[in-house]
Amino acid sequence: xxxxxxxxxxxxxxxxxxxxxxxxxxxxxxxxxxxxxxxxxxxxxxxxxxxxxxxxxxxxxxxxxxxxxxxxxxxxxxxxxxxxxxxxxxxxxxxxxxxxxxxxxxxxxxxxxxxxxxxxxxxxxxxxxxxxxxxxxxxxxxxxxxxxxxxxxxxxxxxxxxxxxxxxxxxx
Amino acid sequence: xxxxxxxxxxxxxxxxxxxxxxxxxxxxxxxxxxxxxxxxxxxxxxxxxxxxxxxxxxxxxxxxxxxxxxxxxxxxxxxxxxxxxxxxxxxxxxxxxxxxxxxxxxxxxxxxxxxxxxxxxxxxxxxxxxxxxxxxxxxxxxxxxxxxxxxxxxxxxxxxxxxxxxxxxxxxxxxxxxxxxxxxxxxxxxxxxxxxxxxxxxxxxxxxxxxxxxxxxxxxxxxxxxxxxxxxxxxxxxxxxxxxxxxxxxxxxxxxxxxxxxxxxxxxxxxxxxxxxxxxxxxxxxxxxxxxxxxxxxxxxxxxxxxxxxxxxxxxxxxxxxxxxxxxxxxxxxxxxxxxxxxxxxxxxxxxxxxxxxxxxxxxxxxxxxxxxxxxxxxxxxxxxxxxxxxxxxxxxxxxxxxxxxxxxxxxxxxxxxxxxxxxxxxxxxxxxxxxxxxxxxxxxxxxxxxxxxxxxxxxxxxxxx
Numbered sequence: 001x002x003x004x005x006x007x008x009x010x011x012x013x014x015x016x017x018x019x020x021x022x023x024x025x026x027x028x029x030x031x032x033x034x035x036x037x038x039x040x041x042x043x044x045x046x047x048x049x050x051x052x053x054x055x056x057x058x059x060x061x062x063x064x065x066x067x068x069x070x071x072x073x074x075x076x077x078x079x080x081x082x083x084x085x086x087x088x089x090x091x092x093x094x095x096x097x098x099x100x101x102x103x104x105x106x107x108x109x110x111x112x113x114x115x116x117x118x119x120x121x122x123x124x125x126x127x128x129x130x131x132x133x134x135x136x137x138x139x140x141x142x143x144x145x146x147x148x149x150x151x152x153x154x155x156x157x158x159x160x161x162x163x164x165x166x167x168x169x170x171x172x
Numbered sequence: 173x174x175x176x177x178x179x180x181x182x183x184x185x186x187x188x189x190x191x192x193x194x195x196x197x198x199x200x201x202x203x204x205x206x207x208x209x210x211x212x213x214x215x216x217x218x219x220x221x222x223x224x225x226x227x228x229x230x231x232x233x234x235x236x237x238x239x240x241x242x243x244x245x246x247x248x249x250x251x252x253x254x255x256x257x258x259x260x261x262x263x264x265x266x267x268x269x270x271x272x273x274x275x276x277x278x279x280x281x282x283x284x285x286x287x288x289x290x291x292x293x294x295x296x297x298x299x300x301x302x303x304x305x306x307x308x309x310x311x312x313x314x315x316x317x318x319x320x321x322x323x324x325x326x327x328x329x330x331x332x333x334x335x336x337x338x339x340x341x342x343x344x345x346x347x348x349x350x351x352x353x354x355x356x357x358x359x360x361x362x363x364x365x366x367x368x369x370x371x372x373x374x375x376x377x378x379x380x381x382x383x384x385x386x387x388x389x390x391x392x393x394x395x396x397x398x399x400x401x402x403x404x405x406x407x408x409x410x411x412x413x414x415x416x417x418x419x420x421x422x423x424x425x426x427x428x429x430x431x432x433x434x435x436x437x438x439x440x441x442x443x444x445x446x447x448x449x450x451x452x453x454x455x456x457x458x459x460x461x462x463x464x465x466x467x468x469x470x471x472x473x474x475x476x477x478x479x480x481x482x483x484x485x486x487x488x489x490x491x492x493x494x495x496x497x498x499x500x501x502x503x504x505x506x507x508x509x510x511x512x513x514x515x516x517x518x519x520x521x522x523x524x525x526x527x528x529x530x531x532x533x534x535x536x537x538x539x540x541x542x543x544x545x546x547x548x549x550x551x552x553x554x555x556x557x558x559x560x561x562x563x564x565x566x567x568x569x570x571x572x573x574x575x576x577x578x579x580x581x582x583x584x585x586x587x588x589x590x591x592x593x594x595x596x597x598x599x600x601x602x603x604x605x606x607x608x609x610x611x612x613x614x615x616x617x618x619x620x621x622x623x624x625x626x627x628x629x630x631x632x633x634x635x636x637x638x
Contacts, residue, residue: 083266083271083272083273084271084272084273086273086551086574087549087550087551087574087581089550089603102603105550105603107550107551107574108272109272109273109276109476109480109573109574109576110265110272110476110479110573112550112551112553112602112603114603
């Protein structure tokens, strides 16, 4: 069993790295960002952040227009795969997390799944409606069913575009 | 790949060995816990060549190529089954028409059909059969009438630990025994060695043992089950159902087939229902006929609903709630130990088990007991610790889920003796947080078995208390 699990894990990691975006680090040509003053380099926003991004663990993140907060949720694919979500554990507002931390969990009848944040930062808002109606995640996982908003400190790494994520789930 | 991932994903919820590794022995890492998010259905492979049904071992490598298939695999695939490896077989966990909760409720309100053909069906016969089975189980088989069955446990020598839980039915000329798919390899080895030992004593009479390979087994469960089954039986057999009570069996022919099946009023859901053992050649035809005869009432249901249904019914799943180190007394299964067996013993582990049955003041009792819990907030699942107010560990959870009917989180587990009384307030740790929990009587949901009316029916409300 132990061997089998690690095989599965290895296989998973292999596909993950294969699916990971190969080379999108070309210079940004978008005017808006070119105008950005050089002092704001503390947190440099690149083109990758202009769209919703996905993790290989099936979370999505989207940056607010001002670039200060990121909204986090679970992907439509994950919500569908999990089935009826019956319980949602949300993080506490004000608590700071590092990327890779579990900030909460969603539970279906069959399984408990941690929600991992791909970004470090403090939780500034949670979708408390989900505490009463956890099924809201199934209804609109990448919209009304968002989980939390986090004050962004640094640009995350290893995220996938919608297209790459789609490929990732198809390969799985 | 899909199958491999499902191993990592669903195995914790469905199979003992896996979950012990993932949840009990290793500290749960985020990655592991996050895995269920990658649940993915293995797509039915319509174009793949039909693989002949073959038996597989639970402990064999679970890559999809090596998993066994029951005789109903194609039928499952055609109904949009999402397959997972279970007990060495590729089994449906759910179907595309209903979610697990919907399928669960469908079973409680109407009727569902489960393929349980992965389970191992045996026949034991010969003049020494009762003596043999009474050596390896604590059941009182001498008092079991023909066409009656009982839940029992195969026991380890000396320790009295449970090798597997099983249902034993006495037929006129033999015993029909069903054991768990996940224990197949272990049980076969155990039975082989036990038979060898039994035969080596020349004072014992002979015993024959046969495994019914590829025999079909389906479970028709739910309040509409008797009505649906009656429809497909001849008039005489349909009439028999009216007085076929919980635990009883009958041989019957299904209309439009020449196959003789064994119908047992039994199940694993807490509902009224039947388990039907079907010869290999007729399994698919009988199943399809049942489905066709009750299009509006009957749906296929998978392992997902089966697990939440049996949990509400307070029933054990071997590898989770029972294992080799657990005795029937610890498992709150003392009731399977026959009256005469308590007096005379003569089964494996009898010295330990009979001592455990005694009162504490007489040197009896056990250190831990299986209990039910209702947990507040998050569902407590296998591996979660039960703790006291001070945070000291007093037990552990072996199964748990949010109950679709009760809308509460229900769990099963083992707790220190003395804290097992219903109503005792404890805590369960889920994701590092203590959650309130209350020891609760099982079944969580009252069973709806079709029981034989008792001769002297109790008249006063007081006498109704068990």
